[in-house]
Amino acid sequence: MNKAYYAKKGLFVGITSIICSFYFFAPTFFTFKSSLIKQSGAIEFVKIFYSSVESSRGSKSIKSELKFTLNSTRNMYVLMKNIGQSRYNERFEKLKKQLEKPGRVSVWIKKNQQTEYKPTVFQITKGNNTVLYDFDEAKSQSRLGFLISFGFGIFGVGLFIKHKYSTQIKKLFKV
Structure with missing residues (x-):
């Protein structure tokens, strides 16, 4: 050796x-929270996508993506999570139902990412500051x-x- x-x-x-x-x-x-900005608007589009992913070693798992847009921005907001072998992400399904309800939604992203198409989402609130994410x-x-x-x-x-x-x-x- x-x-x-x-x-x-x-x-x-x-x-x-x-x-x-x-x-x-x-x-x-x-x-830090101080480096985030708030973008608000009504939900224009929300959907969950499930896709199969394979690692370099051949093991397979399921990736879930919650994608949504606001009517006031051109950004696509994406939350992603590997859910193993499950075909259902309960957390994202619940979040999707809450986002589909009428009302204003606020999304917190980094200030330097506001011009990016898919910025990193740090917090989502609805209506009177009810925290969803x-x-x-x-x-x-x-x-x-x-x-x-x-x-x-x-x-x-x-x-x-x-x-x-x-x-x-x-x-x-x-x-």
Whole structure:
């Protein structure tokens, strides 16, 4: 077993995981309410789509997407969730019924995404500020992904450091 080879691979995987955690998950995870803007209007279109997705290893699951538009913007708002083998997303179905009821809806997005066609949705309220989709619910999906990816990255970099500097580490902790 060539430890140097695996240490270098660990470093590569670790750095890649850390970069991915900051690129894919951090922008949502580290968003604050003060950086959001509210867009309001009546629901123009709302629908749930279910599609089969396959991982690179061949395992299949179902992805659900709740898509809706407001009459006051040109944005398409999308909420997405992998629901495993289930063919029904109870949370999105309930949210769709609430959105279909007449009344004004407010959607909170990042200020710098207001010109994007599909901005990230952080909160949805209806009427007299009844919260349908909460800020914490939006961030919770990124929290787990960020922590796993970042932790895996630290492990990979740590593996390299342990191999490369094991004698110095032993001397440092020798009493």
